[in-house]
Amino acid sequence: MQSSELKNLKIAVVGAGYGGAAAAKALSLLGARVDVYEQAHRIREVGAGIGLRPATMNRFREWGIFDAIAKVTSPSEYFEILTATGDPIMKEAWPADGEQTRTHLIHRGDFIEALMGVLPEGMVHLGHRLESIEDKGDRSVLTFAGGGTVEADLVVGADGIKSVVRQELSGDRGPVFAGEHAYRAVISLDAAHGMVTDDNLRMYIGRGTKVYLLPLRHRGQVSFDITALCPDGAWTPQVTRDDLLKTVEGFDERLVSITRDLDMDTVNVRAVYDIDPVDRWHSDSVVLVGDAAHSMLHHQGQGANSAIEDGGALADALRRAGSVKEALALYQATRKPVTDELQRVSRQGWSEDEINEVFPGQKPAAAAPQE
Numbered sequence: 001m002q003s004s005e006l007k008n009l010k011i012a013v014v015g016a017g018y019g020g021a022a023a024a025k026a027l028s029l030l031g032a033r034v035d036v037y038e039q040a041h042r043i044r045e046v047g048a049g050i051g052l053r054p055a056t057m058n059r060f061r062e063w064g065i066f067d068a069i070a071k072v073t074s075p076s077e078y079f080e081i082l083t084a085t086g087d088p089i090m091k092e093a094w095p096a097d098g099e100q101t102r103t104h105l106i107h108r109g110d111f112i113e114a115l116m117g118v119l120p121e122g123m124v125h126l127g128h129r130l131e132s133i134e135d136k137g138d139r140s141v142l143t144f145a146g147g148g149t150v151e152a153d154l155v156v157g158a159d160g161i162k163s164v165v166r167q168e169l170s171g172d173r174g175p176v177f178a179g180e181h182a183y184r185a186v187i188s189l190d191a192a193h194g195m196v197t198d199d200n201l202r203m204y205i206g207r208g209t210k211v212y213l214l215p216l217r218h219r220g221q222v223s224f225d226i227t228a229l230c231p232d233g234a235w236t237p238q239v240t241r242d243d244l245l246k247t248v249e250g251f252d253e254r255l256v257s258i259t260r261d262l263d264m265d266t267v268n269v270r271a272v273y274d275i276d277p278v279d280r281w282h283s284d285s286v287v288l289v290g291d292a293a294h295s296m297l298h299h300q301g302q303g304a305n306s307a308i309e310d311g312g313a314l315a316d317a318l319r320r321a322g323s324v325k326e327a328l329a330l331y332q333a334t335r336k337p338v339t340d341e342l343q344r345v346s347r348q349g350w351s352e353d354e355i356n357e358v359f360p361g362q363k364p365a366a367a368a369p370q371e
């Protein structure tokens with residue numbers, strides 16, 4: 001689209017998570033008038049770390065915000081998978097050969113704060129919970145709780161796994177329970193029993209449990225996460241310290257000690273859900289990004305990274321296509337095959353067969369324990 005057309009475009013982004021914030025940044029750089037509507041009255045994220053992959057960091061470089069993000073991260077060289085007792089199984093270099101940019105480890109709270117910090121003042125409107133959308137073809141009308149309405153040429157649904165925008169667009173089937181819980185906490189390096197000595201992500205697996213140590217050494221902390229099998233699908237289940245200790249039985253004694261020492265008031269507990277692939281991500285004036293489009297399990301660490309990539313791809317498509325309608329089709333054609341595959345692979349755990357599928361041609365250093 002011509003830059004004069006892009007400048008006249010009024011875009012409403014629903015949701016100020018990573019997907020909404022990234023889309024808002026990328027679309028505002030096109031010159032469009034962008035407003036973000038977020039239901040929460042305060043932007044918050046859970047206490048946990050994630051890895052920002054090279055492609056994500058490259059997007060930030062393109063948007064001129066690399067330094068603002070990188071300054072609250074630690075660059076990392078690899079992700080290692082080990083048995084419950086610490087025998088190496090597999091190592092994935094990040095960056096892969098040929099990539100210049102490294103993966104950067106970040107605290108989720110720092111990440112959303114840094115993203116919010118690079119959006120123009122006044123762009124984000126808190127306390128706006130979307131209730132419904134009237135799709136009028138070349139534009140749409142949003143109605144928020146309390147009755148307020150907004151009209152936009154393009155609505156970007158970045159409202160997460162339980163997306164209202166997706167429900168309005170596609171007659172949604174809703175989230176799917178994975179039979180797992182995620183327990184996440186950020187602890188001091190001193191409480192890590194000497195297990196963190198560099199900036200690399202490690203995952204220990206055994207008996208269906210995965211324990212992640214994601215260093216945040218720039219904060220003097222480490223993100224300690226357990227993903228464990230559990231049939232209780234309540235979104236925020238009640239669990240005790242003893243429940244956590246049962247999930248790490250037989251693991252390296254130091255991991256058991258970290259678990260025993262956790263302050264349970266600081267542990268984020270949630271059941272793990274994703275969605276089945278959605279056939280159509282858009283109408284002529286409404287489009288989905290991030291978890292709203294393709295919520296995936298966290299086993300590949302790709303959900304937030306994909307949400308950022310969506311924002312970049314949507315902006316690219318608007319620049320290249322002749323109209324909004326064409327751009328939305330181009331965006332889906334570019335991104336959906338990638339995220340369909342990530343959704344599929346992320347539903348795998350990490351048994352030996354599954355490691356072989358994700359890292360084809362690489363021989364595991366040792367057999368993975370039975371899942």
Ligand SMILES: Cc1cc2nc3c(=O)[nH]c(=O)nc-3n(C[C@H](O)[C@H](O)[C@H](O)COP(=O)(O)OP(=O)(O)OC[C@H]3O[C@@H](n4cnc5c(N)ncnc54)[C@H](O)[C@@H]3O)c2cc1C
Nearest residue numbers: 015017018019039130159160182290291298301303304305
């Ligand atoms: C245990 C776990 C570990 C993970 N680890 C990783 C990892 O290591 N790496 C990685 O890349 N990803 C990871 N993820 C996935 C990642 O957290 C998500 O993919 C990412 O947060 C999705 O961002 P989003 O902006 O699309 O959605 P969300 O973060 O869910 O944001 C949606 C926003 O929309 C708002 N909203 C919702 N409904 C409305 C409404 N009706 N009106 C207005 N606003 C609304 C919400 O309040 C929220 O602010 C993990 C996820 C889990 C559960």
